[in-house]
Amino acid sequence: MLCPDCGTENFAGADNCSDCNSDLHAVESSSLDPLEKRLHNDHVIGAVKPNPLVVSPLDSIESVVLQMSENGHNCAMVAFDGVLVGIFTERDVLRKLTADYDNLKSAPVRDFMTPAPEALEADTPLTFALNKMSVGGFRHVPVVNVEQQPLGVVNVKDLLAHITANVPDLFEA
Amino acid sequence: MSLAENLHQDTIRDLGIEPPITVAGEDRISTAIEILRRKSKGCALVCDPVGKLLGIFTERDILTRVLAKGRSQDDSVSEVMTKNADSVRPTDGVRDVIRRMNSGGYRHMPVVDDNDQVIGVVSVRRIVNYLIEHFPMAIYNLPQSPKTGTATREGA
Numbered sequence: 001m002l003c004p005d006c007g008t009e010n011f012a013g014a015d016n017c018s019d020c021n022s023d024l025h026a027v028e029s030s031s032l033d034p035l036e037k038r039l040h041n042d043h044v045i046g047a048v049k050p051n052p053l054v055v056s057p058l059d060s061i062e063s064v065v066l067q068m069s070e071n072g073h074n075c076a077m078v079a080f081d082g083v084l085v086g087i088f089t090e091r092d093v094l095r096k097l098t099a100d101y102d103n104l105k106s107a108p109v110r111d112f113m114t115p116a117p118e119a120l121e122a123d124t125p126l127t128f129a130l131n132k133m134s135v136g137g138f139r140h141v142p143v144v145n146v147e148q149q150p151l152g153v154v155n156v157k158d159l160l161a162h163i164t165a166n167v168p169d170l171f172e173a
Numbered sequence: 174m175s176l177a178e179n180l181h182q183d184t185i186r187d188l189g190i191e192p193p194i195t196v197a198g199e200d201r202i203s204t205a206i207e208i209l210r211r212k213s214k215g216c217a218l219v220c221d222p223v224g225k226l227l228g229i230f231t232e233r234d235i236l237t238r239v240l241a242k243g244r245s246q247d248d249s250v251s252e253v254m255t256k257n258a259d260s261v262r263p264t265d266g267v268r269d270v271i272r273r274m275n276s277g278g279y280r281h282m283p284v285v286d287d288n289d290q291v292i293g294v295v296s297v298r299r300i301v302n303y304l305i306e307h308f309p310m311a312i313y314n315l316p317q318s319p320k321t322g323t324a325t326r327e328g329a
């Protein structure tokens with residue numbers, strides 16, 4: 001549990017913060033505004049787009065880039081035997097490939113992906129996904145089932161789309 | 174103050190306006206890419222000599238309009254940028270920017286002043302950081318409501 005006043009991590013179930021002694025149950029869920037309730041109660045899977053791009057580690061960079069380009073994907077999840085093993089994003093393209101694309105495009109995507117990416121389970125609260133993106137600097141976070149099979153990717157744009165769709169009054173012009 | 178109340182009152186200026194990466198329309202694509210790569214940024218604003226916005230060039234454009242199309246990186250940025258890019262002003266509300274980013278599918282929006290001079294850029298990442306900064310930390314400790322999980326896939 002995080003202390004609302006000082007941010008110290010406390011043991012789950014603690015009544016008071018071990019560092020500053022603040023009450024760890026100071027906020028009642030009934031006091032949350034509609035946006036806070038959504039972020040607190042909605043699961044990350046609800047903000048994930050259907051039909052994610054899943055490719056094989058041996059697929060060529062060129063084929064993955066083409067699929068990302070034509071189908072509006074910002075990233076590809078890389079899976080082997082159905083299990084997530086990596087993620088390949090537009091930022092990987094910019095950082096690792098643009099300088100010598102013609103010579104690198106036939107290489108397998110496994111050579112340029114980020115291996116063993118952090119992933120979230122489908123029932124993770126949106127607040128945790130947001131926090132992970134904010135603190136960890138991630139823009140895309142894979143969502144997996146208990147067998148580590150890829151279900152989709154949640155990204156910052158999809159999270160904004162989710163909250164504007166679900167709390168529309170707040171974002172009216 | 175709740176997150177919604179903050180969203181009602183805060184403006185782009187309160188968010189902090191990030192200095193932009195700017196390039197000229199006649200700059201080569203390779204030049205713009207090299208700047209983005211070196212600075213690890215996702216977009217460059219294309220400006221005329223007096224600082225007026227001509228367009229925006231993003232890492233998505235690199236993928237879709239340059240690499241996937243086999244386009245020469247010796248071509249000029251103005252040939253592959255998005256012209257007439259939507260922009261915001263420092264006095265626009267954060268929630269207005271969220272709405273416009275969402276409806277336009279933008280990850281970055283140029284910020285211009287009253288004379289249409291480019292003064293910065295606001296990113297969807299900055300918005301996420303803002304939401305976290307204004308989200309009461311105590312909420313992390315609350316149990317989730319069992320019946321309010323979402324089934325919607327809006328925006329998908």
